[in-house]
Every structure is written in C-alpha cells, then in structure tokens.
Amino acid sequence: MTQLNRQSASPIKALALASAAAMVLVGCAAADEEQETVAPTASETQEPAAVGGNMVVGITVDPDTIFPWKATQFQAFRMLENVYDTLTAFDADLNVVPGLAESWEISADGTSITFDLRDGVTFADGSSFGSEDVKYSYEAIQDEENAAVARSTLGGVTSIETPDADTVVLNLATADVGLLANLTSVNLAIVSSDDTEESLSTATNGTGPFVLESRTAGQNVVLARNSSYWGNPTPLDTLEFRVLPDEAAIAAAMSAGNVQMAVFSDPITARTVSGGVTVNTTPQLSYHALMLNARNGSMTSTDVRLAISCAIDRQSVLDTALLGEGEVTGPITSPAFKSDPNARPCPERDLAKSAEYLAASGNAGGLEIDAIVAQDLYAGAVDIAQAVAAQLAEANITLNLEVLESGTYIDRWIAGDFETAIALNGGRPDPDGMYGRYFPSTGNLNQVSGYSSDSMDKLFADGKVEGDPAARKAIYDAVSKELEDNAVWVWLFSGYTYTATSDTITGFTPMTTGSWQYLRTTGLQ
Amino acid sequence: MRVLESAVVKKAAGSLATLVGVAIFVFFMLRAIPGDAISASLGTEAAGLTEVQRKSLEEYYGLDQSLASQFFSWVGNLFQGNLGFSVRAQQSVLDLTAAALPVTFQLAVFAIILALAIGVPVGMLAASRVGKPRDVIGQALSLIGLSVPAFLLATTLLTFLAVNLGFNPNGLGYKTFFEDPVVNLQQMLLPSLVLGFGISAPIIRTTRAAVLDVSGQDFVRTAKAKGVSTRRLQFKHILRNALIPIVTMTGLQFGYLLGGAVVVEQIFSLPGVGRQVLTGIQQKEYALVQSTVLVIAAAFVIVNLLTDLLYRAIDPRVRAE
C-alpha cells in the first residue's frame, strides 16, 4: 500500500512537511506499517472499534443519485459502495477478492466464468438474494435503454445462465481477464429482481453493510447499519454524509469536532484542520495528461507529437502546478501493471531532441497549437496548462490556451473537437478497464483518444485473453511502449487525495481508487 | 379608497406581467448555458454513451422535447401548482423550495431586524448633530458597511470563531427552528450579522437624510418654537415622518435579500433558495432553477407590492390623492 500516514498535530509543522511529502513518499511506503507501531499516535488506533456511534463525513455536494447503475459522481459512488454489493470486490491492495460470489471458476478457454454465490444473503427488504438477481441486474445493465454507465463492461457477455439459485455462469464472446476486476464497480451492483430503476431512485435495497435512512437535498444523506448484512456488522449505528458546500467550512467543522472525516482536494486545506486529526495522502489512479488528437491538424505528425513530449519536464510541471503533490507517471497507473515513468523517447526533458523532431516534421521555424482547458471541472487545470505552455514556449512551440467553461469543455472533449487537451482522466485497477475504451479502434472513446493502430488492436485483444499475469504484464508494457514511442498523448502525473480522519475513528483505510469501502469497518471510540 | 384600489390593481397587473417576463427570460437564458444535465452529471464519461443510451437519458431528463413544448408544459404545470421535478434530488421542486424558502426568509427577517436596530438609531444620532463627531462616526460606519464585501466578513468570522473559539454551529448540519430552536438561532446568528451589517449602511444613510429632510420642514420649526422637548420632537414628530423612505428602503433591501444571500448561504452552509439556484445552475437542473428563480422573483414583487401599500398607508399625501 503506497500511502503516507502522518499525524498533523500542528498545521504549521504539517505544512513544513508538505514539501517533503512527494520525495519521501516511496521510501515511506515500505516503512508505513512500522511507523504505525513505532510512533505513538495521539489515540490508541490499534484498539478494536467500539460498536455504536454516529459518524459524520463532510462532503461539498450531495450525491446526485442513489441509483447505483447511473452513479458517476464521486459522492454518490462512495456512498453507494456501502449500500450495494458486487459479485467481486477489491481488498486494500486492489486484489480481486470474493464479494457476493464466494468463489469462481474460469473455463479453460476463458470464455465462461462460473460463480458460486454466497449463501444466506438477503436484501435489506428481507427478500433473499440468488442467481436470478444477478441475471436480472446484468441483463438490465446490458440493455441500452437503461443507459447504465457500465454497459460496456458487460459488452463481451453473450449470455447469463442460472443453473441453480446459487450459481451464475457468464458466457463470453472471448476471454476477458480483466472482467473480474471490472465487476467490482458499484455501477455493476446487484439489485433485487423485484426492484426497478424507479423504485431504487427513492429508496435503496441492497445487500451491503448500510441502508439508506434519509436523504435531504442540499443537507445530508444518512445511512444506518443493515442488521441483516451477511458480513461482519458495521461498528457504526449511522453514517451521515453531511453537505457543507465549502471545503473551508468542512475544515472548520472538523476543527470544531462536528465532522469526523473528509476528503480534501488540496493539501493545505487538509492541514489547516486543527485538533486530533490524521491526514492520509493517497496517490490516485487518475492521471493528468496533455491529450494530443492525432487525427487533428498538426498533431497528425508523430514528429510533432514527439517534439512536444520531449519538450516537457513533467516533474517541473508537477512542482509548479500542484506544488509537487503527486508523482510523474507513464500511461498505465494500475498498480500491478504500472508503466515505467521514464521509459520514453526522451526520459529527461531534451530541447535539442525536441528541436530535431520539430525540424523533421517540417516546422523548424516553430509551431502554434491550440489546447482546450477546463476552467472549473477540477482543481489545477489552468495551472498545469500554464506550466506546460511555458515549457513548450522554450521549445519554439506556442500553446494557445482555450480556457473553457466546464459544459463547453465536456462537449468538445466528447466530440474529440480539439487539437490538444489538458485533461484529468480516471484510472482503473485493470489496464484493459482503463484504456480498453480509448485505444483499440473499436473502443467507445477511440474518437476522443485520436489514435489507433493495428498493433494496438492486437495488443488489447491479446491482453483480454492472456491468463498468465507475467505475460499479461508484458502485453501492457508493450501497449505503454507504443503509446510513449508515438507520443500518443503526453502523460504527466497522478495527484494525491488527502483524507482527513479524526483520531476518534478507527478501522478506516483510504484506497488509491478513492473508494470509501472501508467505512464498513470504521468505528468511533 | 377607490383610487387606492385601482392603483393596487394596476400595480398587481404590472407585477404579473413582470413575472411572465422573468419566466421567459430565465427559461431561455438557462438553456443558453453550455452543456446539459447529461454532461453535468456524467462529465467526460458521457463520451461513452451509445446513441440509444443518450436518447434514453434525454427522455429521462426531459430534454427530448422541443423548446416550445418544454416551455409551455412548464408554464402549464405552474398554474396547477406543479413547479417541476428535480431528477437529482428525486423530489418535486415545490417540496424543495418549501424547505429552502423559509431558511432564506428567516435569514432575511433577522438580517433586516439587525439592520434596523443598528441603522435607525445611528442614522438619527448622526442627523442630530450634523458634522459633529457622532455624525462622522455614523457616516463612517455606513461607509464601512457599504464597502466590506459580505464574503470577506463571513469568511473572517467563520474561520476565526470556528478555529479559535470552537464556535461553529453551522457545522452541525442545518436544523429548523422547530427541530432545535437553540441550534437554529445559533446557526442564524453569524449569517444574519454579516447581512444585517451590510444592510444597516443604506438604512443609516436613508434615516439620516430623511430625518434631516423632515427637520428642515415648517412643522418641525413650529413645534420647536412652541417649546416641544427635543426628545419628544425626535421620536414623535420627526421619526414618524421620516418613516416613509426608511420603510421603502427596508422593503427594497428585504426583496434583494431573498435572492441575494447566495454567498452567505454558501459560506455558512445554509440550505436556502440562493444556494438551491447556484447548485441548480451548476448541475443544469433546468426545472429546479427556473422555478426557484420565479419564486424568488415573485417574492420580490410581492414584497415590493406590500411596501407600496405600507407606503400608501403611512404617507398622508399619497392617501389624500
């Protein structure tokens, strides 16, 4: 677990540590467990959580839906993960572990997966869970009319069989090794076959550790312990997601002890929280990139793209725009498949080489390109754009920034209507889940990625069916290499999130996926 | 009285026309904002939608209708008391507004009370000795009230009180007066102080000017000459006659507060109508924004109408017309 655990007793001291955070991150990760035991913490974090209590998590906007198949918003997603279950799940290290399926067996050719479902599971309304619920849920997700966001995950599933109430068989068109990991998303939550989107839009009915107790628009969402949960009952009686629209207000509420946990987008806010609070810095799978649309304008030239790639010092952009709070990354951020961040035609910034590429592309005299930048979609976009533009300017490349309102930016991004785009894209634990939609020519985001090739199509097809982990890693290394060698995009870095937890809570582990699934083991002292 | 009635009817008709204008204006302006509810909720994920999925979502959000039919079904529903439905909250806009409007209303009333409590005495004191220290102080106070942005004052108060004194009732989650009167009053304290201080400025100025205006009039001079005591003169004669502009200004400010407390609602986490509109705009929730704005505008118009009536009731000249 790459995670930095730090007591922040004094905000000023914490700030002094902040600049060192990025450098010591890797080194600290291994020593993390020792640190827990060696350094005495303000409260006894090792003590098992007492049962009972009401915990408050501060959020800036309320969850926009309580229907799991349509949830994309961070807050909705994080809340629903604690209400609904999926067939498979992740542990803290992103290994696939049993969820509602206790075990599974993959056929020799990989085209059929047989899940043995957990016994004695019931939905919150008391009805029992069985294979027909899985079939119902997955078929409904596959139905285009339902506009479920994870439909493409089940795109390769040709049929779903239910030999008995405890067994589900997914038949696939071709093997799909990443499927088990991709099934962990709450967008593929299993709901009761008696429920519909309509019934689940006003009340929840899941198999998870919590049930929805109340929801007040603009104010809060309250979850209560699901007493019939199949796993260990959650220590908390209730879990409230309280809306405090301003991060500073959340920090103030935490200092005053009204809120026990919150995620902050910038380290400074997190560290202004006073009192007994721990700030966990968690690297994210999502990544910042300068997307180059290889089908548009001068970006069609590989030399131009390489010239851009060679002219950018990723670490320096990170230092300026995000105060060094993050780590330089290659294309794949999935922990088990991580790309080597330095495996690039220019591992270091190389202006001479950039100039060579630029000359080779016939633009020796310089080049002017456009970039779209989102104004208020996520923090830091404009800062990153500026830092990138400043570096490209030294390579005789003028980057014209079009800073757009988020609605306009999204429209143009979706249409692939840009030469280059400063973007923050989501990552996934499985590389096929992460890029299988972008780079194969059949991917539903290929239009946006602006790049495809026969070799890329073949690599992704192979990666889907390769069962041997080492061989699969080699395939995605090759994907990574092709992406970097052709400077398909310029991958910059991944940021961190800052989870502030009051020292009165125990048993919570933040995850690189941003998940709050460990709220189910969280207790108050 | 007949004159008054016909004037009121005329005013009311004008107000109705204004509201129709507001409805048209807000409806089309909202749709001119780039993006829609789909891209607002899915973000760049919307790129992965198939044609059928997008159609189904458009239906879900009611975006598949033509503009004209969206407009007329909205207006038609309004007349039946149906303000529309918020897909996000899965609640009718009427319910949402019924919860949010009292919050803003309470805030506005408290702020106005505070503003009057500060503004009228200070304004009168200032007017009682023009050019003397108390006048200078009064004028300086109003100048500061006019010049300090509400968000600056609110931010400073929240940060210092919450962090240094641990006083942060607004972090407890909003409680209505009926749920928990003590917490509710604590939660209203800082925001109404911030707003009340800002509004006390125009009240000070109006009071001062009105008192000076009245003081210069003949009947006051006569009363003075007759030997009426200064205090009696101040309260009985001058203030009563100076009331008209103060009432007008108070009404105007109250009307503005109903929609103008956005920033303060945002900073102090109060779930009022201003914040409802702000998040609605961010989420492109057309039904929510257009109906809420209309409700705010209606409240504004009604407050103005009432101010006008009150003004007619107080002002002997208007009554005599």
Place this chain on the structure above:
Amino acid sequence: MQSVAPEKAKSPSVFARILRSWTGGTSLIVLAALLVLSILVNLGVVGFDPIAQTPADRLLAPNGTYWFGTDQFGRDIFSRVISGVGSSALISGVAVTIAALFGTLLGLVGGFYRGVIDVFGSGLTNVLFAFPPLLLALTLASVLDRNWFTVAVAIGIVYIPIFARVTRGPVLSLREIEFVKAAKSTGMASIGIMFKHVLPNIYSIAIIQIALSLSWAVLTEAALSFLGLGSPPPAPSLGSMIYEARTLVLIAPWTLWAPGAVIVVFVVCLNLLGDSLRDILDPRSKEVNS
C-alpha cells in the same frame, strides 16, 4: 432644471470641487495612485509578474522583497493585489459604461417617446429588477464563455435597469418643460430635441449614478470571482484571492488581509468619490448634507 449652457460651464469646476473636499480629494488621490501602480505592475516596472510562480518562495510572510508576502504558488501577493485592483477597475469600468450607455438610452427614449417603446423598456427594466442581481450576474456569467469582457457584460446587464429607472423620471418631466416645448414648436426634429436639449440635462443624474454603481460593480465582480464565476484564473482577481485565502488564513494570514484590506480601501474610496460627486452635482442632496 436649467438649460444646456450653464451645465457645461459648470463641468470644469466639478473636478476642482471634488479635489477641494477633504474626502473627495483623498479618495481621488488614493484611487489614482492605485490605478497608476497597477499599470506599473502590469508593465513590469514595479513588483513582480503577478502570475509568475516561484515554488521555492511559497507562503512567505511579508518582507523586503515581497511586501505583502507570497501565496501558495510563491506568487507575489502585492503584485497580484495591485494588478487585481486594475482588472477589477477595468471590468467594473466597462460594466458601468455598458449599463450607463444602454440604461440611459432606455430611460431617455422611453421617457421621451412614451408609448410602446416605453412600455417595453419599463417592462424589461422591471424584469431585470425582479432578478436578484447576483443570481442574474451568475447566470449570465455561466452563459457566456468567460473572460474579463464577458464578466463585464454580465455585470453591465445587471445594472442597466438602475440607469433606465433614474433617468426615465427626469426625462418625463423635462418633456413637459417650456424650452422643450418651445423647441418642438420651432419644428426641430424630435431626435434632435432629445439629444440636444433633454440628454444634457440628465448628465448629472447619470454621472452620480455612474459613481455609485462603480463601487457596486467592484463588489459584484468580487463576489462572482469568490463563487468561481469571475474572470478565469490565473488572472489575479481580489475575489478569488480571498476565496483561496480562506483556507490559508490560519497559516498565512497575509493571504487574506492583503486582498481584503485593498478591496475595502478601493471600495471605500469609490464610495467617497461617489458621495462627493453627488454632493456637488445634486442640489437636493447638497441641501441635506450641508
């Protein structure tokens, strides 16, 4: 109300009279100093580049090099605050110009011609008035692709009705006044009468309103930036500086007080200037204040 000539003769002395009043003079000097300073900063003569980041110098307290300290990106707060005043003045100035031009025209034409134009103009004014100003600016700012000019347009539209309303009344009464009637009887074209005889007589009203609106416009612009709807970053803006500072204030108080103090001084001066202009130009208020 007098005719055209005396107004014109009076105008050169207005400036002198402002300077002569204690508050007006001081505020005018402070405002001028702020604006000159902001031009110098933007030209690079004084201070630092307001958007240049020096990560090594993050969150430094005020010192000899950085007079108001630095922010979380190591940007010089003094240069940002001063440059912020400049852009705030630019946006507010353009906004009020738009409002004054269109609002006065609306009030003038409506009041002078009455009829359908007036009904439409007054209707529009009422509709805009019924919108809470900040919500209107907020919606307008979301419609337009944001840059400093569109923010100015959004704020300008919000203040159009005020100008329309304050000018329409006087125009209505001027229309009945003898010299206008006389001009009409000589067969002068009505457009000519409107611009030659009526407009000059509402100048002073418009000028007072401009002065008062400037301070509101500055505050509206700051509130919009505070809500993230002002001119886009990294352009320095006082509102967004205060927004960013609210989380920094505990560890770096200067990030809040510098922009906070400057915006208050800026608005106080604009208000004082407006007041003294009104005292000079509006005979009624002078009576009350003297």
